Amino acid sequence: MSTIASILNAAARCEPLSPRAALQLLLETDPAARRDIWAAADACKRVLLGPTATYVVNLNLNFTNVCALHCTFCAFRRGAEARDAYAHSIEAVVAKVVRYRAQYAITEVTIQGGLNPALPVSYYFDLLRELKRACPEVHLHAYSPQEIDFIQQRSGWSLGQVLDALRAAGQDTLCGTAAEILVEPTRRSICPEKIASARWLEIVRAAHRAGTRSTATMLFGHIESPADRLMHLQRLRALQRVTGGFTEFIPLPFIAAKSPLGRAVGRCDIDDDDVLHMVAVARLFFGPELPHVQLGWVKRGLALAQRSLRCGADDIGGTLLEEEISNRAGSCFGSRLAAEQLAAAIREVGLVPIQRTTTYDCVAPFSASTQVSLLPPPWEELTTSEPRRSATRVRPPGSTKISSP
Numbered sequence: 001m002s003t004i005a006s007i008l009n010a011a012a013r014c015e016p017l018s019p020r021a022a023l024q025l026l027l028e029t030d031p032a033a034r035r036d037i038w039a040a041a042d043a044c045k046r047v048l049l050g051p052t053a054t055y056v057v058n059l060n061l062n063f064t065n066v067c068a069l070h071c072t073f074c075a076f077r078r079g080a081e082a083r084d085a086y087a088h089s090i091e092a093v094v095a096k097v098v099r100y101r102a103q104y105a106i107t108e109v110t111i112q113g114g115l116n117p118a119l120p121v122s123y124y125f126d127l128l129r130e131l132k133r134a135c136p137e138v139h140l141h142a143y144s145p146q147e148i149d150f151i152q153q154r155s156g157w158s159l160g161q162v163l164d165a166l167r168a169a170g171q172d173t174l175c176g177t178a179a180e181i182l183v184e185p186t187r188r189s190i191c192p193e194k195i196a197s198a199r200w201l202e203i204v205r206a207a208h209r210a211g212t213r214s215t216a217t218m219l220f221g222h223i224e225s226p227a228d229r230l231m232h233l234q235r236l237r238a239l240q241r242v243t244g245g246f247t248e249f250i251p252l253p254f255i256a257a258k259s260p261l262g263r264a265v266g267r268c269d270i271d272d273d274d275v276l277h278m279v280a281v282a283r284l285f286f287g288p289e290l291p292h293v294q295l296g297w298v299k300r301g302l303a304l305a306q307r308s309l310r311c312g313a314d315d316i317g318g319t320l321l322e323e324e325i326s327n328r329a330g331s332c333f334g335s336r337l338a339a340e341q342l343a344a345a346i347r348e349v350g351l352v353p354i355q356r357t358t359t360y361d362c363v364a365p366f367s368a369s370t371q372v373s374l375l376p377p378p379w380e381e382l383t384t385s386e387p388r389r390s391a392t393r394v395r396p397p398g399s400t401k402i403s404s405p
């Protein structure tokens with residue numbers, strides 16, 4: 001076994017971790033050693049991306065909550081007969097996006113729903129087409145691999161035909177959700193009806209090869225083991241090495257409160273420190289190969305998202321107006337924040353806020369005249385009254401990628 005110190009020396013040079021080293025870090029429980037790991041992840045993030053952190057101004061749009069599946073961690077789904085079941089018309093969805101675009105200048109709409117057999121397959125394509133017609137400048141981050149599989153099954157088309165048709169209809173990127181944990185049999189235990197890990201990877205690989213990039217996610221803090229987490233990360237990294245199609249990694253802490261799984265296993269939400277530790281190890285594991293790591297605020301709150309920005313994360317998520325899935329699961333942090341609140345939260349931890357696009361282009365850098373204070377990491381006491389100063393690094397608006405120094 002390598003020592004933690006030797007692992008972190010390599011990590012500080014932003015060399016991606018070996019699986020063995022990553023597992024050793026994941027298994028670390030000593031608080032002092034963990035703080036060293038978080039500091040190394042913070043340093044690695046700074047080497048790759050500088051003293052910045054990003055957010056996106058987006059609308060999360062769940063077009064139906066009716067779902068034929070019964071994932072054990074899901075508190076969002078409803079049966080078709082439920083009193084609060086819904087399926088929005090395309091006209092209603094488009095009208096909402098037009099309104100939000102005008103009112104909040106959203107740059108992205110995230111579009112996901114349950115697997116609702118009552119919706120015709122044409123709905124998926126028409127929705128994209130009509131949204132693109134109404135708001136051509138808004139990025140459509142649409143559908144998970146599970147939904148792609150659902151569309152393919154019902155259309156009778158090949159996977160390639162489905163992906164091409166969605167792209168032609170207006171899909172810009174694919175949601176990397178429904179990954180949950182890409183390890184059988186743990187995956188079978190928490191979502192037995194969902195597509196298998198290999199199918200999820202097949203769909204994402206095909207999408208990347210067709211030119212449709214995606215996010216990558218992992219649901220953690222339920223019944224998975226550290227070895228499961230490592231295998232999940234390994235599978236994502238292996239795919240990234242082939243396609244380079246992942247835009248970011250988003251670890252999603254399981255919210256136990258109102259889900260059947262939470263009730264069944266009597267599990268509470270995992271500790272804040274365990275969430276931060278997962279973020280840090282992911283940063284060190286992916287290094288420059290997948291340089292964006294997001295802990296969104298909506299599941300565990302803005303304060304923890306802020307702390308994650310000093311433990312390896314570089315993105316705090318989106319304004320997520322209308323977010324529903326986490327709130328139904330028992331998250332109590334609301335469903336929307338103003339862009340100014342996200343920018344202020346980033347500034348509070350001594351970083352330069354940048355509004356990004358879905359694919360990490362820069363929309364609006366922070367003012368060049370602004371100085372930021374480099375605060376100590378959140379696990380350290382503030383021991384001086386004079387915070388250290390760091391140079392701000394501001395990119396010009398336009399096309400600059402937020403991916404390298």
Ligand code: SF4
Nearest residue numbers: 067069071074077114
């Ligand atoms: S997680 Fe998605 S597929 Fe699973 S039950 Fe919920 S809405 Fe349906």
